Amino acid sequence: MSDLWSLVFGRLTLDALPVLEIIHATNGRELASGIVGTTAAGLAVLGALYLVYALTKYHLWGPLWRDWLTSVDHKKIGIMYVVLALVMLARALAEAFVMRTQQALGDGGGGLVSNEHFAQLFSTHGTIMIFFMAMPFLTGLINYVMPLQIGSRDVAFPTMNSVSLGFTAAGAVLLMISLVLQPFSTGGWTGYPPFTEAAFNPGPGPDYWIWAVTLSGIGTTLSGINFVVTIYKFRCDGMKLMDMPLFCWTSLCTSILMIFALPPLTVATGLLALDRYLGFHMFTNDGGGNMMNFANLFWLFGHPEVYILILPAFGVYSEVFSTFSSKTLYGYTALVIATMCIAVLSFTVWVHHFFTMGQSANLNAIFGIATMLIGIPTGVKIYDWMLTMYRGRVRMAVPMVYAVAFLILFTIGGLSGILLANPSLDYVMHNTLFLVAHFHNMLIPGLLFGMLAGYTLWFPKAFGFILDPKWGYRAAYLWIAGFVFAFFPLYGLGILGMPRRMAEYFNGAWFPLTLVALLGAVMIIAAFACLCIQLYVSIKNREALAVPMGDPWDSRTLEWAVPAPAPEWNFPATPEVEGRDAFATLKEGGYDLRAPDDGYHDIEMPRNSALGPVLMVGSTAMAFGLVWYMWWLAALGAMVCFAATVACGFRRNTHRIVKAEDVKAEWEAFCALADTTPRIPRSLEQTTQNMGHASPASEEITS
Amino acid sequence: MKRLLPLFLLVLLFGGCEGRSSFLSPQGPIAAAQSQHFWYVVTVMMVVCLPVFIGVPWIILRYRYKHGRGDYSPRWHFSKPLEILVWGVPVLVVIALGIKLAHATMTLDPYKPLAGDAVEIQVIGYDWKWLFIYPEQGIATVGDLVFPADRPVSFRITSDTVMQSFFIPALGSQIYAMKGMETRLNLAATGVGEFLGENSQYSGDGFATQSFAVHAVSEEDFATWAESGKADGMPFDRTALEALQAQSTRSELLDTLGVSGESVVFTDAPPDLFTSVATDPSRMGAMQ
Numbered sequence: 001m002s003d004l005w006s007l008v009f010g011r012l013t014l015d016a017l018p019v020l021e022i023i024h025a026t027n028g029r030e031l032a033s034g035i036v037g038t039t040a041a042g043l044a045v046l047g048a049l050y051l052v053y054a055l056t057k058y059h060l061w062g063p064l065w066r067d068w069l070t071s072v073d074h075k076k077i078g079i080m081y082v083v084l085a086l087v088m089l090a091r092a093l094a095e096a097f098v099m100r101t102q103q104a105l106g107d108g109g110g111g112l113v114s115n116e117h118f119a120q121l122f123s124t125h126g127t128i129m130i131f132f133m134a135m136p137f138l139t140g141l142i143n144y145v146m147p148l149q150i151g152s153r154d155v156a157f158p159t160m161n162s163v164s165l166g167f168t169a170a171g172a173v174l175l176m177i178s179l180v181l182q183p184f185s186t187g188g189w190t191g192y193p194p195f196t197e198a199a200f201n202p203g204p205g206p207d208y209w210i211w212a213v214t215l216s217g218i219g220t221t222l223s224g225i226n227f228v229v230t231i232y233k234f235r236c237d238g239m240k241l242m243d244m245p246l247f248c249w250t251s252l253c254t255s256i257l258m259i260f261a262l263p264p265l266t267v268a269t270g271l272l273a274l275d276r277y278l279g280f281h282m283f284t285n286d287g288g289g290n291m292m293n294f295a296n297l298f299w300l301f302g303h304p305e306v307y308i309l310i311l312p313a314f315g316v317y318s319e320v321f322s323t324f325s326s327k328t329l330y331g332y333t334a335l336v337i338a339t340m341c342i343a344v345l346s347f348t349v350w351v352h353h354f355f356t357m358g359q360s361a362n363l364n365a366i367f368g369i370a371t372m373l374i375g376i377p378t379g380v381k382i383y384d385w386m387l388t389m390y391r392g393r394v395r396m397a398v399p400m401v402y403a404v405a406f407l408i409l410f411t412i413g414g415l416s417g418i419l420l421a422n423p424s425l426d427y428v429m430h431n432t433l434f435l436v437a438h439f440h441n442m443l444i445p446g447l448l449f450g451m452l453a454g455y456t457l458w459f460p461k462a463f464g465f466i467l468d469p470k471w472g473y474r475a476a477y478l479w480i481a482g483f484v485f486a487f488f489p490l491y492g493l494g495i496l497g498m499p500r501r502m503a504e505y506f507n508g509a510w511f512p513l514t515l516v517a518l519l520g521a522v523m524i525i526a527a528f529a530c531l532c533i534q535l536y537v538s539i540k541n542r543e544a545l546a547v548p549m550g551d552p553w554d555s556r557t558l559e560w561a562v563p564a565p566a567p568e569w570n571f572p573a574t575p576e577v578e579g580r581d582a583f584a585t586l587k588e589g590g591y592d593l594r595a596p597d598d599g600y601h602d603i604e605m606p607r608n609s610a611l612g613p614v615l616m617v618g619s620t621a622m623a624f625g626l627v628w629y630m631w632w633l634a635a636l637g638a639m640v641c642f643a644a645t646v647a648c649g650f651r652r653n654t655h656r657i658v659k660a661e662d663v664k665a666e667w668e669a670f671c672a673l674a675d676t677t678p679r680i681p682r683s684l685e686q687t688t689q690n691m692g693h694a695s696p697a698s699e700e701i702t703s
Numbered sequence: 704m705k706r707l708l709p710l711f712l713l714v715l716l717f718g719g720c721e722g723r724s725s726f727l728s729p730q731g732p733i734a735a736a737q738s739q740h741f742w743y744v745v746t747v748m749m750v751v752c753l754p755v756f757i758g759v760p761w762i763i764l765r766y767r768y769k770h771g772r773g774d775y776s777p778r779w780h781f782s783k784p785l786e787i788l789v790w791g792v793p794v795l796v797v798i799a800l801g802i803k804l805a806h807a808t809m810t811l812d813p814y815k816p817l818a819g820d821a822v823e824i825q826v827i828g829y830d831w832k833w834l835f836i837y838p839e840q841g842i843a844t845v846g847d848l849v850f851p852a853d854r855p856v857s858f859r860i861t862s863d864t865v866m867q868s869f870f871i872p873a874l875g876s877q878i879y880a881m882k883g884m885e886t887r888l889n890l891a892a893t894g895v896g897e898f899l900g901e902n903s904q905y906s907g908d909g910f911a912t913q914s915f916a917v918h919a920v921s922e923e924d925f926a927t928w929a930e931s932g933k934a935d936g937m938p939f940d941r942t943a944l945e946a947l948q949a950q951s952t953r954s955e956l957l958d959t960l961g962v963s964g965e966s967v968v969f970t971d972a973p974p975d976l977f978t979s980v981a982t983d984p985s986r987m988g989a990m991q
Contacts, residue, residue: 106911115908188905194882195865195906285882286983291866292881325766327777334786356868357879358886361812365805372801376793379751383789386758391776395768404763411755415748422744422804424811427876428726428737431868431903497724497872499903504911507724507899682768698777 010629011204016181017041021117033114036098041180044091048176070608072158074143075566077165079462081140082455084165085133088172091179092128093528095121100486100514100521106504107511118503119186120205124175126189127209130305131216132172134443137451138312139168139223142251145458146227148559148566149245151236151575151582154606156229159648160222162612167219170620171212177624178208185209188501190298191272193283193291198276204627206276210269211623217262217269224258227251236558237576242336245557245580246329249336250315253343254308260347261304268297277626292357299350307346309443311339313450314381317403320453321385323555324400325392326682326697328581331384338377338384345374355423356430364423371421375414382407382414393701395682397553398472399453405480406445406453413441416491434494437487444483452479452531460552460692464565465545469686471534478527486520489513547692548670549677551592553685554694556584561592563670564692569603569658572596572667587696593671600664604655614644724872724899730919731892733811733875740807744800751796813876813888817855821889824850825977826869828862828880828902831909832953833869836972840929843939846953846966849928852895852919858888861981863948868904871917877903883983892919909952916965932968939969944976 005013014020018041021034055061068076098113099121105111113121147155155161178184185205187196191213196206231252235244244252272294274280281287283294322329329335351359351367385407394400416438420426429435452475460466490513498510538545550564561583562571573596579585586592622637624630679695729735765773809815825836836843848871850856860869862880870877874890892898902913920928937943937960946959957967 115911119905119908186905186907192866200865200907285865288983326768326775328780330780331786331789332780334789354879356813356877357881358814358884361808361814365808368804368808369801372797372804376790376797379793380789382755386755386762387782387785387789389762389766391774391779392766393768393771393775394763394766396763404759407755407759411752415745415752418748418800419741419744422740422800422807424804424807424876425737425741425744427811427813427878428734428872430877431870432872495725495727497726497870497899497901499870499901499905501905502911506912506914509724701775701777 006629008630008632010625010631012181012628012630016183016204018180018182021114029111030114032112033117036113037117037182040094041182044176044179065613066608069613070162070610072154072162072606072609072612073568074147074155074158074161075462075568077161078140078142078144080165081136081143081168084169084172085137085140085451088128088132088136088175090528091176092125092133093525095125095128097521097525099125100518102503103505103514104511104518106502107508107514108506109504111504113503115503116183116186119188119501120182120184122501123185123188123191123205123209124178127185127212128172128175129443130189130309131213132168132175134309134447134451135216135220136168136172138254138309138447139164139220141316141451141454141458142227142254142312143223144462145454145559146248146251147230147234148461148562148570149248149557150231150234150239151558151571151577152230152234153570153574153603155226156234157226158606159609159611159654161226162609163615164219164222164226164612166612166614166616167215167222167619170616170623171214171216171219173616173620174208174212174215174623174627178205178212181628190302191269192298193272193275193294194285194289196272196276197284198279199284199286206272207627210273210276211626214266214269214273215619215623217266220258221262221266224255224262227255228259231255236571236574238578239582242333243577243580243582245315246318246332246335246339247312247315247557249339250311250318253339254311257304257308257311257343257346261301261308263301264297265301265305268294268301271297295354295357296350299353300347302353303350304343304346306439306442307342309447310450311342313447313454314339316450316454316457317385317406318388319555319557320399320403320457321388322581323457323553324395324397324403325389326395326554326701327388327392328556328584329384330387330390331380332580334380335384338380341377342374345370345377349374352421352423352426355426361423368421368423368426372418375418375421378414382411393682393697395685397686398467398469398476399457401473401476402449402453402456402479405476406449409441409445409480409483413438413445416441429494431499432494433490433498433500436500437490437494440483440487440490444479444487449479452476457553458559460547460564461550461559462565463542464548464563465538465542466547466552466686466690468534468538468541468545471530471537475527475530475534478523478530482520482523482525482527484520485523486517489516489520493517541688544688547690548673549692551583551694552690552692554682554697556581558582561586567666569605569663572600572663573598584696587694588698593674595667595671600660600667602660603658603663605658607654607656609648609651609654611644611648615641618644723897726872726875729873729875730894730896730898731874731890732817733890734873735893736807736811737875740803740811743803747796747799751793811876813878813886815889816857817889817891819855819891821855821857822850823857823859824848826858826860826880827977827980828860828864828867828869828906829947830864830907830950831902831913832947832951832956833900833902833913833915834947834972835915836977837929838972838974840933841971842929842932842936843969843972844932844966845947845956845969846915846964847918847968848900848915849918849920849925850892851922851925852892854922855889855891858890859977859981860886860888861977863980865906866904867902867906867913869900870903871898871900873898874917879904883981885981892917895919895921895924907950909950909955912952912954915953933970936968936970937962939972943969 018037025031271282281289551560618640625634726734898917900915
């Protein structure tokens with residue numbers, strides 16, 4: 001390698017291309033592994049090329065830049081987050097499928113991918129699902145929904161919102177690059193040293209992981225700050241904290257957790273980077289390093305993180321149960337208290353991730369009991385949701401299918417969680433597939449079903465038409481069945497003593513259940529395909545599925561009081577509300593469509609800003625330079641980020657005015673449409689007759 | 704739970720025949736206590752789980768939108784008795800489970816010596832094999848872990864590489880092995896038998912092969928085995944140590960040493976090897 005090459009490209013050589021694995025293959029399994037890796041990389045490259053081609057062909061670069069990338073509208077940023085989440089979901093699901101196939105074939109050492117490749121797969125799968133699927137999905141939903149629910153025009157810091165998205169996307173881009181310029185880390189999503197230290201893994205893998213996670217962590221911290229300030233300061237008149245929809249409460253708790261939990265992660269990855277780049281000895285085997293400190297820091301983040309993930313889903317479920325039972329939420333106060341309890345307790349249990357590290361029994365017992373305590377507020381929530389359906393009128397629309405499946409499956413996950421909370425039981429189940437089954441049981445029916453329910457629920461608000469229910473049901477049932485088949489066998493395998501992260505094994509007793517799990521994986525892939533078809537079919541039939549009146553589900557909260565898709569300025573005038581279920585109250589009084597009390601006024605909206613996308617490009621370049629030791633690129637990226645941030649501080653012209661008469665025209669057209677659009681009963685909700693004009697359930701149902 | 708039941712039956716079936724790798728078919732007192740604890744938790748948890756499993760289908764049927772027969776009260780949102788119930792029952796369950804948890808954590812503490820005259824075995828994790836040193840017998844093995852049945856075994860564990868986890872599922876608890884540190888584990892086997900031992904913490908390319916055969920044998924067989932190992936084994940020399948420290952699977956190691964079969968016995972083991980791996984002078988002070 002010439003000096004010039006290494007000056008420009010650092011340690012990046014042609015060896016980084018996955019096709020090399022094919023060339024160097026010495027047996028069938030390595031060949032297959034190379035083909036899998038090359039195909040994946042090829043798909044990523046082709047996808048990117050096609051995107052560039054399509055954008056060029058249809059002259060969409062301009063609109064993409066003006067209307068989306070530089071937009072600071074919370075709704076558009078929310079949509080971009082969810083798009084990012086769905087794209088990353090597709091990749092991580094494909095990886096999960098390859099891993100399930102490998103384990104089903106891995107009895108006796110066979111299979112599809114090499115051990116090294118398998119390790120990269122579980123590392124990227126975990127990293128993506130947590131940081132680049134779940135986090136963007138929930139951040140996207142909060143972004144879109146929360147400001148509307150509290151009657152605000154935007155989040156507190158719109159440009160910073162776009163910056164958060166930029167950092168998250170930068171991390172995701174880094175992960176996509178690692179598919180083409182390999183390898184990624186083999187240290188799992190937790191990246192435990194000393195395995196990820198330079199002494200054992202000098203290559204670029206752990207560095208990819210460090211920078212991807214760090215970037216997304218910065219983005220998430222900023223999001224948390226943004227949401228908290230928005231909820232504290234931007235609620236409309238009359239909306240007390242205890243009047244907020246429960247989704248706002250869970251958003252608030254999640255955001256508080258984001259602010260406090262992400263810094264330990266950033267510290268942990270930062271210290272690991274110091275070890276790797278500058279020869280420090282924070283977590284090394286020698287020189288006084290101690291990996292236990294990493295485990296503590298990581299899980300000080302990691303445990304609150306699981307509640308960051310689950311709480312917004314709890315918020316979605318609260319909205320879903322109430323809406324589709326035509327009933328106000330049971331036990332609102334209890335649910336708020338339970339949410340806060342969970343948020344606080346989530347910081348007191350991190351040791352349960354390493355009961356087996358050799359600490360004293362007393363310490364383990366205390367953390368075990370603290371872990372069990374979280375079961376109390378969580379249990380209360382489950383019962384409160386059941387009582388919300390009780391004495392209601394339950395409609396099994398698609399979001400409700402997810403929600404009901406969640407109640408049952410999440411309870412099973414809670415049972416396995418309580419089992420694992422016992423240190424003496426954790427000793428035999430830690431690091432086995434039982435643990436893997438447990439956290440997937442919490443995260444799929446808990447988080448992912450919640451996100452999909454939210455996606456189905458709020459899609460019409462964002463795009464003006466409902467998602468095709470037929471394909472929605474198919475997707476939902478396949479997700480549920482697929483989950484059961486893919487993960488219940490893993491409980492069994494864990495009890496049979498099968499460790500996690502095994503590419504191959506030599507114990508015939510494990511084989512049958514891995515095969516069942518593969519069947520489940522096939523069903524989950526089919527479920528995802530149904531979601532894609534659903535999106536395609538719905539876009540195609542968008543005229544028929546349109547709900548311009550904006551309230552397709554006879555919902556109860558403020559975001560449904562405006563047209564679908566929601567106008568840029570959200571509300572013609574900032575609303576004034578009284579009590580909970582603000583929109584339900586308006587509907588019952590017949591005031592849902594009136595003009596603002598004191599007339600229309602000019603609305604001041606934030607101007608677009610290029611800071612977010614510029615920081616995204618700059619930080620991606622910086623991280624990529626650091627991964628491959630292209631120091632000039634790292635410096636350049638850092639300078640771009642710094643310069644852009646400083647330059648942004650000199651902007652003066654940051655707002656623009658939407659004229660009162662434009663607002664008036666748009667709102668009056670909406671009110672006029674209401675006169676010609678019939679109100680429909682709930683039985684027609686999932687038909688093309690639904691125009692988003694609901695007759696309130698309390699009028700319709702009289703028994 | 705209904706869905707889980709067949710699974711557990713499967714598990715019991717498998718646990719009984721092949722592999723001997725499940726704590727639910729326990730082969731020792733620790734695993735037996737853990738198995739009993741497992742079913743205790745599952746049973747007590749039914750107090751809070753069954754209402755969900757039964758209640759949810761009942762509610763969505765009775766209060767369904769079309770032809771639902773229950774009464775409809777859209778504003779009903781609070782009931783004091785129910786509130787006491789939904790907080791109170793989980794609290795009681797957690798108290799019941801918490802007492803058991805605290806008790807089990809103390810009694811099944813892996814560091815707590817079991818009653819009786821224990822055999823000491825020192826365990827060192829390498830990439831990707833385990834070295835077992837028998838200080839009293841003056842031998843060491845790779846691949847086979849042999850000890851007398853019905854007698855406590857006291858493991859002192861460390862790692863000469865990345866973190867690993869030493870685990871014999873049929874006997875119970877696992878514990879991490881970390882460089883420059885010593886962890887402890889006390890287990891015992893009830894009766895003679897063969898079990899699967901493994902590393903459960905991913906540690907690199909050869910991770911999946913880092914298992915070992917556990918043989919709980921009679922006291923006489925153990926003595927005979929140790930003596931024959933002492934007499935017929937390989938010397939533990941510099942070559943052997945370097946081969947152990949190199950990244951290799953067990954079978955690659957045995958190839959290097961020119962040994963056929965699945966395991967090797969060394970006629971001696973440096974008495975201070977374990978201590979030198981388990982203590983890192985740069986770590987300042989004792990860290991267990």
